[in-house]
Amino acid sequence: MKKAFLQLVRLGVGKNIEVVFPDYIDWPALFEIATRQGLSSVVLDGIEKLPIDLRPQKNVLLEWIGMTYLDETQYAIQRKAATDLAHLLTNHEIKTYVLKGAIVSECYPVPQHRSSVDLDCFLLPKDGERDVWEEGNKIIEEKGYIVKRDYYKNSTWILPGLTVENHRWFTPFRGNKRMTALEMFLQDLIRKDAGNSRFEGTWLYRPPVMVSALFLIEHAYSHFLHEGLTWRHILDWMMFSRKHKEDIDWQELDMWIDQFGLRKFYSTFTSLGEFMLGEASESDLTDADKQMLADIWAPLDLHETVNGIRGKLALAGNTWRARWKYREFTDMTWIKALWIQVKGFFLMKEPKLS
Numbered sequence: 256m257k258k259a260f261l262q263l264v265r266l267g268v269g270k271n272i273e274v275v276f277p278d279y280i281d282w283p284a285l286f287e288i289a290t291r292q293g294l295s296s297v298v299l300d301g302i303e304k305l306p307i308d309l310r311p312q313k314n315v316l317l318e319w320i321g322m323t324y325l326d327e328t329q330y331a332i333q334r335k336a337a338t339d340l341a342h343l344l345t346n347h348e349i350k351t352y353v354l355k356g357a358i359v360s361e362c363y364p365v366p367q368h369r370s371s372v373d374l375d376c377f378l379l380p381k382d383g384e385r386d387v388w389e390e391g392n393k394i395i396e397e398k399g400y401i402v403k404r405d406y407y408k409n410s411t412w413i414l415p416g417l418t419v420e421n422h423r424w425f426t427p428f429r430g431n432k433r434m435t436a437l438e439m440f441l442q443d444l445i446r447k448d449a450g451n452s453r454f455e456g457t458w459l460y461r462p463p464v465m466v467s468a469l470f471l472i473e474h475a476y477s478h479f480l481h482e483g484l485t486w487r488h489i490l491d492w493m494m495f496s497r498k499h500k501e502d503i504d505w506q507e508l509d510m511w512i513d514q515f516g517l518r519k520f521y522s523t524f525t526s527l528g529e530f531m532l533g534e535a536s537e538s539d540l541t542d543a544d545k546q547m548l549a550d551i552w553a554p555l556d557l558h559e560t561v562n563g564i565r566g567k568l569a570l571a572g573n574t575w576r577a578r579w580k581y582r583e584f585t586d587m588t589w590i591k592a593l594w595i596q597v598k599g600f601f602l603m604k605e606p607k608l609s
Contacts, residue, residue: 266301282311293487296323296368330367336417341458352377352460362494373418388423429606430599437515464502476520483555493528520584523547
């Protein structure tokens, strides 16, 4: 099932490969894998390229098509809501930058088939240097919508058809010197952006390519440590990095990856991306690569988000369970990671960059 899944992903993103399936495919099980990995619609794109005799039975195929239709519908609803939001904010002299989401979707052969659950955005003033994060929150509240401010990194807006994460910060940098350096770098880059790249027909802005590249890598890194990766995280990076191959300053990116302590993770992350697209074989994978590979296939370590002391205790337990990840893929021990969390929570509840 795993090999069949990867072959269908390759077909779905336009790879010209020879499909080698086992004699029997448990299609309901493969559908479950594709859904869990966040790539059911991409896999359906691959299925459409199969000969008729290799496709799933009708009932499974119809369920798959229905799931893909929901992805397409959700994409259209979210795009319309995000466009309306950006129009509202531009009337208040605020620029709405998109983080992940549509930035990655447009790199896929069928953008509507890259599933998304919310909009991550970063707000900047059209002129001057005022901080418009809270200004954006209040504009939304004045429209009668709910704004949650219970996480220092971002507020959350509950809008019709769209949940928005309004980022005050790019990274969970509280108490972490290297993440603080990364945060400062990303903030500096985006605040210097001239705002010349927008999605056609909208007031939604694209960040500088280096901002998106580092944000995607750090986002996947944090997911890996705290919940686990999915193949969609890896495919997002592969599709983005291929589309922007000529735009990314690879030498500079490599320098920042080393400086921000992301090298061990990034090396395996990209190796598995090449394996996913069929550009490397399983025999090319290192022991560390295979450890991350096993974690990708395992169920995500999803847990209820709890705030306050209970939330920090839950995070501590999660950090202890992920101690092998810190040993193999970071330059810190899990104990140091735990100390950073404790220090950040008790001493830097409202962090500031300096």
